[in-house]
Amino acid sequence: MIRRNASRILTKFSIGNSLNVSSGRCSSSQTRFLHNDPNSDLVLSDVQKKTIYALSTPVGKAGVAVIRVSGPDALEVWKNVVKNNSKQLIEPEPWKMQRCKIVHPERNEALDDALAVFFKSPKSFTTEDVLELHIHSGRAIISSVLAALSALPFCRLAEPGEFTRRAFNGGRLDLTQVEGLKDLIEAETESQRRIALQAAGGASRAGFEHLRSEIIHCLAMVEALIDFGEGEDLEEGVFEEARTKAIQLNKAIRGHLEDGRRGEIIRSGLRLAIFGPPNAGKSSLLNFLAQREAAIVTSVPGTTRDILELSLDIGGLPLIVADTAGLRTTDDLVESIGIERARNMVQGSNVALCVLSLSEIYDTTTSSVHIPPSIKELITTETCFLLNKSDLLTTPPLEEQIRKALGQNAWIVSLESGQGTLEFLRAFEDMLKQRYDADGDQGASVPLVTHARHRAHLISASQFIDSFLQYPSEDIVLGAEELRYAAQSVGKIGGLIDVEDILDAVFRDFCIGK
Numbered sequence: 001m002i003r004r005n006a007s008r009i010l011t012k013f014s015i016g017n018s019l020n021v022s023s024g025r026c027s028s029s030q031t032r033f034l035h036n037d038p039n040s041d042l043v044l045s046d047v048q049k050k051t052i053y054a055l056s057t058p059v060g061k062a063g064v065a066v067i068r069v070s071g072p073d074a075l076e077v078w079k080n081v082v083k084n085n086s087k088q089l090i091e092p093e094p095w096k097m098q099r100c101k102i103v104h105p106e107r108n109e110a111l112d113d114a115l116a117v118f119f120k121s122p123k124s125f126t127t128e129d130v131l132e133l134h135i136h137s138g139r140a141i142i143s144s145v146l147a148a149l150s151a152l153p154f155c156r157l158a159e160p161g162e163f164t165r166r167a168f169n170g171g172r173l174d175l176t177q178v179e180g181l182k183d184l185i186e187a188e189t190e191s192q193r194r195i196a197l198q199a200a201g202g203a204s205r206a207g208f209e210h211l212r213s214e215i216i217h218c219l220a221m222v223e224a225l226i227d228f229g230e231g232e233d234l235e236e237g238v239f240e241e242a243r244t245k246a247i248q249l250n251k252a253i254r255g256h257l258e259d260g261r262r263g264e265i266i267r268s269g270l271r272l273a274i275f276g277p278p279n280a281g282k283s284s285l286l287n288f289l290a291q292r293e294a295a296i297v298t299s300v301p302g303t304t305r306d307i308l309e310l311s312l313d314i315g316g317l318p319l320i321v322a323d324t325a326g327l328r329t330t331d332d333l334v335e336s337i338g339i340e341r342a343r344n345m346v347q348g349s350n351v352a353l354c355v356l357s358l359s360e361i362y363d364t365t366t367s368s369v370h371i372p373p374s375i376k377e378l379i380t381t382e383t384c385f386l387l388n389k390s391d392l393l394t395t396p397p398l399e400e401q402i403r404k405a406l407g408q409n410a411w412i413v414s415l416e417s418g419q420g421t422l423e424f425l426r427a428f429e430d431m432l433k434q435r436y437d438a439d440g441d442q443g444a445s446v447p448l449v450t451h452a453r454h455r456a457h458l459i460s461a462s463q464f465i466d467s468f469l470q471y472p473s474e475d476i477v478l479g480a481e482e483l484r485y486a487a488q489s490v491g492k493i494g495g496l497i498d499v500e501d502i503l504d505a506v507f508r509d510f511c512i513g514k
C-alpha cells in the first residue's frame with residue numbers, strides 16, 4: 001500500500017529523460033537529468049558512445065600541450081600510442097603521471113617524449129575513462145599526435161564543449177557548474193574569478209538543490225495529505241504546515257532575487273557612467289582611471305560629444321566606464337544628440353558618477369552647494385559626486401561639509417594637481433566592493449543568481465508557490481501541481497532531476513500506515 005502510493009508520486013515526477021528508463025527507480029547514487037526540452041532524446045545518443053579526443057591547450061609554441069581523450073576506448077588508445085623507450089606497452093597506473101613515448105599506431109614511429117596519465121572511470125572529469133597526453137607544444141608535434149589518434153578507427157575529434165557535455169551527462173557537473181567553468185575560463189578580474197570559482201565548485205548547485213529539496217519536502221506533505229488524509233494516518237495540521245513552509249520558501253527565493261543583480265552585473269561588467277556639466281573634468285577623470293590619454297581633454301566646453309567606453313579593472317571589479325558629453329542646452333545638432341545619449345547612459349548605468357567643478361557649484365560666502373537643473377534631474381540617492389578643481393579655490397571646503405548636501409559618496413579632488421585623487425579612488429573602490437563584490441569579508445556574500453536564466457526560473461518557481469498558496473485545502477490536488485511545477489523550475493537551473501529525494505522525504509517525515 002505504501003509502496004504503491006510512493007511509486008505513484010514517483011511516476012508523477014518522471015519527467016524528462018531517464019538514463020535508466022527500464023529500471024524505473026534510480027538508486028540514490030544515480031542522477032537523472034532534465035534537459036531544457038523534456039522531449040528531446042539527447043541522453044546516451046550515438047554521439048556520446050564514441051571515444052573522443054582534442055587538444056585542450058592553445059595551439060602554439062610552449063613547454064607543454066595537453067591532448068585529452070575520453071570514452072569507453074580510452075584504454076585502447078593508451079595501448080596503441082603510449083609506449084616505453086623500446087616501444088613496448090606500458091601498463092597504465094590510474095591517476096599517475098607516467099613517462100612515455102607517444103608512438104604512431106601504424107608506423108610504430110616515436111612522435112614525442114611525453115607524459116601520460118590515465119583517469120579510470122568514474123574518477124575523471126567526464127566520469128568516463130580519460131587519457132591525457134602531455135606532449136611538447138609545437139605545431140608539428142601536436143598535429144602528428146592528433147593524426148596518430150585519427151588513425152584509430154574507434155576515435156573521433158571532439159565537438160566544441162563535448163568533454164564538458166559528457167561531464168554534465170555523467171552527473172559530474174550540473175548546469176550551474178558548467179556555466180561556472182565557462183565563466184572561470186573567461187574571468188578577467190578577481191571578483192569574476194571568485195564568483196565563477198564558487199559556481200564551478202558546486203556552491204550554486206548546492207544552494208539551488210537545497211531550495212528544490214525544500215519545495216519537494218513541502219510537496220511531500222501535500223502528497224501525503226492527498227493519499228492518506230488528515231486525521232487517520234497523518235497528524236493534524238499538515239496542510240497548515242505545508243503552507244507555512246511554502247511562505248518561508250517564497251521569502252527565501254525573493255531574498256535571492258532581490259540581490260541587486262550583483263551576480264549578473266559582476267559577470268557582465270558594472271556600468272559606470274561619468275556625467276556632469278561641460279568642462280567639469282569628466283574626460284580628465286576617465287583618463288585618470290584608465291591611466292592613459294584615452295579621451296580628448298581641452299578647455300573648450302563641449303569637447304566630448306559621443307560616448308567613449310572603456311573596460312577597466314577597478315579594485316578587482318570589472319567596470320565598463322563611459323565618458324559622456326557635458327549636459328547643457330545647446331543649438332548644436334551633433335552636441336544635442338550626444339547629450340541625449342549621455343542622459344540615456346546615466347539612466348541605464350549601475351553606478352552614476354557626477355563630476356562638478358567645485359568653483360562653479362560651491363558658494364564660499366554662504367558655504368552652500370548649487371547644482372544646475374539639467375544635472376539635478378538625473379541625480380538619485382545612489383549618485384556619487386566628484387567635486388573637481390579644488391586647486392582653483394584658495395580655501396576649498398572640507399568633504400564633511402559638502403557631504404551634508406550631497407551624501408556620503410562625495411569627494412573633493414583636483415585631477416590637475418592630483419590632490420585627493422588617490423583617497424577618492426580608494427574610497428570609491430571600497431564603496432563599489434560594498435555594493436557589488438562577492439568577497440565574503442570585504443562586502444556582501446556570494447550571490448546565488450549569476451545568470452539571467454537562473455533569475456527567470458526562480459521567478460517562475462516563486463509564482464508557482466504563490467499559486468499553491470491561493471488554493472484552499474479542498475483543492476490540494478491542484479495545489480500540489482503548482483508545487484510540482486515550482487520544484488521543476490528550480491530543477492531546471494541545474495538541469496538535474498533526482499527522484500529518490502521525494503520518496504525519502506515522504507518516508508522520513510511521516511509515519512504512514514504504521
Ligand SMILES: Nc1nc2c(ncn2[C@@H]2O[C@H](COP(=O)(O)OP(=O)(O)OP(=O)(O)O)[C@@H](O)[C@H]2O)c(=O)[nH]1
Binds near residue numbers: 280284300303388389
Ligand atoms: N584647474 C583645473 N583644471 C582642470 C582640472 N581638471 C581638469 N581641468 C581642465 O578643465 C578642462 C576641461 O576638462 P575636460 O576633462 O575636458 O572636461 P569635460 O568635463 O570632459 O568637458 P566636456 O567634454 O567639454 O564636457 C581642461 O582644460 C582640463 O585641463 C583641475 O582639477 N583643475
Ligand SMILES: [K+]
Binds near residue numbers: 278279301
Ligand atoms: K572640455
Ligand SMILES: [Mg+2]
Binds near residue numbers: 283
Ligand atoms: Mg569631455
